[in-house]
Amino acid sequence: MKKFVDLNLRLPIAKHEVRRAEELIKRSAELGYSSIGVPITTEADQSEIQDLERICNENKLDLIKRGDLKPKNVRDLLSSLRSLRRKREVIAVYCNSKSIARQAARDHRVDLISFSSADPRRRFFDSAEAELASKTSSALEIDMAPLIMLDGFPRARLISRIRREVTIAKKLNVPIVMSSGTADKYLLRKPQDYVALAYLFDLDHQTALKALSEAPLKIVERNREKLSPNYVAPGVYIVRRGRDCHGV
Amino acid sequence: MRHRYIAVKIDSEHEIEGRDLLNAVSDSLFKIFGEYGASLAELTPIDYDPRTNCAVFRCAHKALEMAKASIIAVREINRKKAAAQIIYVSGTLKALRKRLTS
Numbered sequence: 171m172k173k174f175v176d177l178n179l180r181l182p183i184a185k186h187e188v189r190r191a192e193e194l195i196k197r198s199a200e201l202g203y204s205s206i207g208v209p210i211t212t213e214a215d216q217s218e219i220q221d222l223e224r225i226c227n228e229n230k231l232d233l234i235k236r237g238d239l240k241p242k243n244v245r246d247l248l249s250s251l252r253s254l255r256r257k258r259e260v261i262a263v264y265c266n267s268k269s270i271a272r273q274a275a276r277d278h279r280v281d282l283i284s285f286s287s288a289d290p291r292r293r294f295f296d297s298a299e300a301e302l303a304s305k306t307s308s309a310l311e312i313d314m315a316p317l318i319m320l321d322g323f324p325r326a327r328l329i330s331r332i333r334r335e336v337t338i339a340k341k342l343n344v345p346i347v348m349s350s351g352t353a354d355k356y357l358l359r360k361p362q363d364y365v366a367l368a369y370l371f372d373l374d375h376q377t378a379l380k381a382l383s384e385a386p387l388k389i390v391e392r393n394r395e396k397l398s399p400n401y402v403a404p405g406v407y408i409v410r411r412g413r414d415c416h417g418v
Numbered sequence: 419m420r421h422r423y424i425a426v427k428i429d430s431e432h433e434i435e436g437r438d439l440l441n442a443v444s445d446s447l448f449k450i451f452g453e454y455g456a457s458l459a460e461l462t463p464i465d466y467d468p469r470t471n472c473a474v475f476r477c478a479h480k481a482l483e484m485a486k487a488s489i490i491a492v493r494e495i496n497r498k499k500a501a502a503q504i505i506y507v508s509g510t511l512k513a514l515r516k517r518l519t520s
Contacts, residue, residue, distance in 0.1 A: 201503075318493050321449060356429070356499045359490055363503055366486040370450070 172379065174361040175386040177207035177236065177260060177282070178313060178349035183218045188225075194355055195225050201360045205232035205390065207260055207349070212253075234390055236260040244273045255279045259393050262311060268294045275302035281389045282347060283308050287316035288324075290331040300342040309385060310339045312371075313351025314364050333371040340377065347389070348381040420479035423464065423514045424507050426489055428471040430500035436466035438496040439473055447488035459485050464511065472505070474514065482507065 176198060181191045198206050206226070210219060219235070226233040237258030241247035247263065247270055255261060262282035265271035271294040274280045283303060285293035295310060303310070312332055320328060339346050348368065350358050359367070361382045368378035395401055400408040428434050440463045447456050459481040465474040477485035492502040508514035 318491050325450075356493060356501045359501070360503050363486075363490045366483065366504065367490050369483040369487050 172383050173204040173387060174202055174382050175205040175207065175234070175390070176203050176350050176358075176361075176382075177234065177347055177386045177389075178262070178311070178351045179206045179208055179358075180351065180353040181206075181208045181222065182353060183208070183210060183214050183222060185218060185221070188221060191222065192225050194353065194358070195222075195229050195231060197355045197358055199229040199231050201358060203231065203361065205234055205387075207234040207236040207386070207390075209236050209238040209262075210258065211238075212257075234259050236262060238262050238264065240264045240266070241270055243267075244269050247273055247277075251277065251279045256397065259390060259397065265294055266292060271295070271299055272302060275299050275308055276306060277308075278306050280306070280308045281393065282311040284311040284313070287313055287320075287328060287351075290327045293331050293335065295335040295338065297338055297342070300338045300344045303344045304342045307345065309345035309347045309389065310335060311347045311349060312336075312381070314348055314359070314367060315350055315352035315354070315357045317367060317370065318357050318359075319352075329370050336371050336373050345385045345388070346373070346377065346381045347385050348378065349386075420509070421476050422479050422482045422485075422507055422509060423511050424475045424477065424482075424485060424489065425505040425514055425518055426473045426475060427503050427505050428473065428495070428500055429503070430471070430495060430498060432496075432498040432500075434468065434471060434495050434500065436463065436468070436473070439463075439466060442492045442495040442500070443475065443489055443502070446491045447485070450488055450491060451484050455481075455484055459488070461485050461488070472518070474511070476511075479509075 179198060181194055223233050235258050237254045239250045241250055260281050262284050263274040263280050264284045265274055274283050316328060348364055364382060365375060365378040447459060447461055460478040462476045464476050486504055489502050489504060494500055506514060506517050
């Protein structure tokens with residue numbers, strides 16, 4: 171059976187909102203997800219994260235700790251990446267300018283490139299961006315909630331923009347990741363429903379399924395491997411430590 | 419003309435009436451695909467059970483994807499927050515009902 175991942179469930183993680191977080195986690199489990207990615211800010215304390223982990227375990231969900239970066243400029247992006255990369259399993263960058271988008275696409279430490287859903291003119295995913303992203307295996311993230319939330323011309327503009335981005339991403343083999351991008355349980359949908367909704371921007375069934383399962387899972391597996399204490403460099407792992415090593 | 423039957427489950431904290439559900443789904447269809455799209459989809463309500471909040475719609479076989487996208491995009495019914503999920507799609511009403519009761 172396919173494992174589905176929602177890489178951007180915007181759970182409230184503060185202590186006083188545990189109830190709401192629990193409700194959203196339960197809902198995700200009911201809808202058929204096996205893993206959820208939750209943006210965790212640098213201010214979040216360890217006990218809040220542990221609470222989330224406990225609730226996820228109770229609902230048989232795998233919690234993926236995600237870091238969302240909203241840099242003001244390229245320098246800000248680089249310094250945030252330096253401090254956060256080893257602390258989060260997935261790093262997403264919200265690109266507010268072309269220069270940030272280009273830097274995010276060429277940086278190996280970035281997993282997801284996201285753009286504004288409210289203003290399609292601030293979506294900078296073009297062929298040049300895709301070419302850079304294809305070399306670093308950064309993925310294009312598409313939040314599905316705005317497609318449900320928006321109405322009329324803003325939705326039409328967003329759909330048209332995403333359709334163009336998806337065509338470019340497929341042409342240049344940039345992975346596509348679809349995620350909910352919401353904290354409202356009424357905007358959450360089943361993975362199969364998101365696949366059906368992807369019809370709006372001409373994403374075929376197979377690629378849409380991949381965008382909710384294989385593509386995000388690959389990112390998480392790759393990063394968990396790198397964050398493990400046995401990882402040394404690509405292809406190099408510590409297999410034994412201490413006394414076990416005698417005679418090897 | 420071939421058809422497809424779509425079973426839909428509505429999640430809402432409020433009671434939903436069949437007519438309101440139909441209005442919400444056809445509104446969504448008109449908003450996303452316009453009058454031309456709606457004419458192709460031929461979306462028709464078949465059944466609605468307010469106890470289980472489950473509904474069945476019929477649509478044209480060729481416009482199944484349009485009908486599905488319109489149903490999923492429903493976010494409120496009669497100005498109350500709601501979500502619609504597709505449970506099952508079938509080529510015949512008999513098969514759909516069999517699946518729903520099993």
